[in-house]
Amino acid sequence: MISGMAYKPFQNSKWKKGTRILLSVSVWLCIWQIVYLLVGKDVLFASPVTVAKRLAALCCTGDFWLHTFSSLLGITEGYLLGVLAGILLAVLTACSKWLYALFQPMLGVIKSTPVASFIILALVWMQKSTVPVFISFLMVVPIIWANLTTGIRETDPLLLEMAKAYSFTRRQTLTKIYLPSVLPSLRSALTTAIGFAWKAGIAAEVISTPRNSIGAQLYNAKVYLETADLFAWTVVVVLLSMLFEKLIVRFLTDPPHRRKGAEK
Amino acid sequence: MKLVFQNVCKAFGEKQVFSDFSHTFVLEGITALMGASGCGKTTLLRLMSGLSKPQSGEILGVPQRVTVLFQEDRLLPWISVLENVALVCDQTTAEKRLCEVGLAAELHAMPQELSGGMRRRVALARALAHESELLLLDEPFQGLDEALCKQMLALLQTESAARPILLVTHDRAQAQAVGAPVLYLHGSPAKL
Numbered sequence: 001m002i003s004g005m006a007y008k009p010f011q012n013s014k015w016k017k018g019t020r021i022l023l024s025v026s027v028w029l030c031i032w033q034i035v036y037l038l039v040g041k042d043v044l045f046a047s048p049v050t051v052a053k054r055l056a057a058l059c060c061t062g063d064f065w066l067h068t069f070s071s072l073l074g075i076t077e078g079y080l081l082g083v084l085a086g087i088l089l090a091v092l093t094a095c096s097k098w099l100y101a102l103f104q105p106m107l108g109v110i111k112s113t114p115v116a117s118f119i120i121l122a123l124v125w126m127q128k129s130t131v132p133v134f135i136s137f138l139m140v141v142p143i144i145w146a147n148l149t150t151g152i153r154e155t156d157p158l159l160l161e162m163a164k165a166y167s168f169t170r171r172q173t174l175t176k177i178y179l180p181s182v183l184p185s186l187r188s189a190l191t192t193a194i195g196f197a198w199k200a201g202i203a204a205e206v207i208s209t210p211r212n213s214i215g216a217q218l219y220n221a222k223v224y225l226e227t228a229d230l231f232a233w234t235v236v237v238v239l240l241s242m243l244f245e246k247l248i249v250r251f252l253t254d255p256p257h258r259r260k261g262a263e264k
Numbered sequence: 265m266k267l268v269f270q271n272v273c274k275a276f277g278e279k280q281v282f283s284d285f286s287h288t289f290v291l292e293g294i295t296a297l298m299g300a301s302g303c304g305k306t307t308l309l310r311l312m313s314g315l316s317k318p319q320s321g322e323i324l325g326v327p328q329r330v331t332v333l334f335q336e337d338r339l340l341p342w343i344s345v346l347e348n349v350a351l352v353c354d355q356t357t358a359e360k361r362l363c364e365v366g367l368a369a370e371l372h373a374m375p376q377e378l379s380g381g382m383r384r385r386v387a388l389a390r391a392l393a394h395e396s397e398l399l400l401l402d403e404p405f406q407g408l409d410e411a412l413c414k415q416m417l418a419l420l421q422t423e424s425a426a427r428p429i430l431l432v433t434h435d436r437a438q439a440q441a442v443g444a445p446v447l448y449l450h451g452s453p454a455k456l
Binding site: 165176 | 313315329330331332334336338340342343351352390394
């Protein structure tokens with residue numbers, strides 16, 4: 001027995017996970033640096049050091065925060081509206097086969113239409129600043145709808161029959177059976193949709209170039225061949241998208257109703 | 265309590281489970297229902313509870329509230345044992361019923377943490393906690409050992425003073441233990 005040493009498996013695994021992530025990031029940074037050295041032209045491919053310096057410089061300007069906050073606001077707005085509309089549509093189409101038949105082709109068309117077509121159409125229909133909101137919304141709705149519809153349809157019919165036999169109220173059936181049943185589908189839909197919202201939203205900003213947006217900065221970086229800026233803004237988008245995904249996962253993991261009872 | 269089946273027909277695809285089935289069930293205390301697997305015992309319970317409708321014929325005398333203990337436990341896996349039972353009654357009754365089936369120590373456990381026999385007792389506690397005029401139990405003692413079976417039968421005997429119980433079982437000894445009259449379902453289509 002080793003005295004004075006307490007084995008802490010949780011801390012140990014956390015440390016191992018941290019090391020793995022650090023190692024993985026280091027390897028990819030090395031590959032990035034090697035590619036940069038192979039290309040050998042700053043105009044075509046920026047080095048990680050240059051990008052980090054540019055990012056640090058950008059962070060010190062007020063404009064950086066203004067552009068970032070504006071994009072964040074627009075894309076989040078589109079995302080949240082899309083989530084709400086997707087949930088509403090899923091509930092409606094689960095209740096009525098007619099409504100399902102009505103909406104299913106439309107949502108199928110939205111899923112398969114190139115996002116650029118929608119962006120250009122939206123530019124004709126609405127103000128520049130609204131386009132990223134609308135495009136994020138449009139990308140999110142079919143993802144939430146499809147996943148949630150599957151979740152509702154796959155709710156255990158035996159449990160639903162039990163609810164009927166034991167005279168559950170509508171509220172009980174909804175909160176005790178449907179909601180916990182669809183939660184895994186909803187969680188995966190929300191995390192997938194946030195990535196799509198960011199990608200499509202930024203694409204919409206690049207094409208519509210609204211004032212004070214990350215997309216407009218990406219467009220300017222391309223026009224003026226500021227490759228380091230292009231990389232730095234891309235890093236910002238990737239980090240924000242990842243951060244949002246993590247937040248959603250954190251928010252939806254171990255919901256209180258699952259912890260209840262186990263804690264007592 | 266009298267439940268009258270008049271010329272009831274019920275089929276699943278090609279299989280005719282009941283054809284022109286007529287019988288008057290006089291249910292008092294505990295009545296046992298026996299028969300070979302697949303002969304239609306569960307279908308009969310579902311017809312009695314109103315969960316299934318006959319394709320033709322009539323069932324008269326079905327009370328407003330009927331409790332069914334299904335062959336499967338059908339517990340909600342995301343809430344505790346106590347919460348599962350408390351969905352059909354108040355908290356105090358739920359605790360009392362769970363104590364009666366010997367699960368006082370497992371009130372806050374999650375269903376998946378329990379053994380098959382324990383889950384079966386939770387389902388039984390939920391059925392007992394649900395207020396109704398008739399209790400239909402489909403093989404309630406699956407996965408229980410002999411001693412527990414005896415305890416649960418004694419519990420049912422007490423309960424049968426308040427409402428009639430129809431007990432589906434494969435074990436004749438269980439019916440004999442509580443002195444219940446036995447109905448035998450046999451044949452295809454089924455008859456008594």
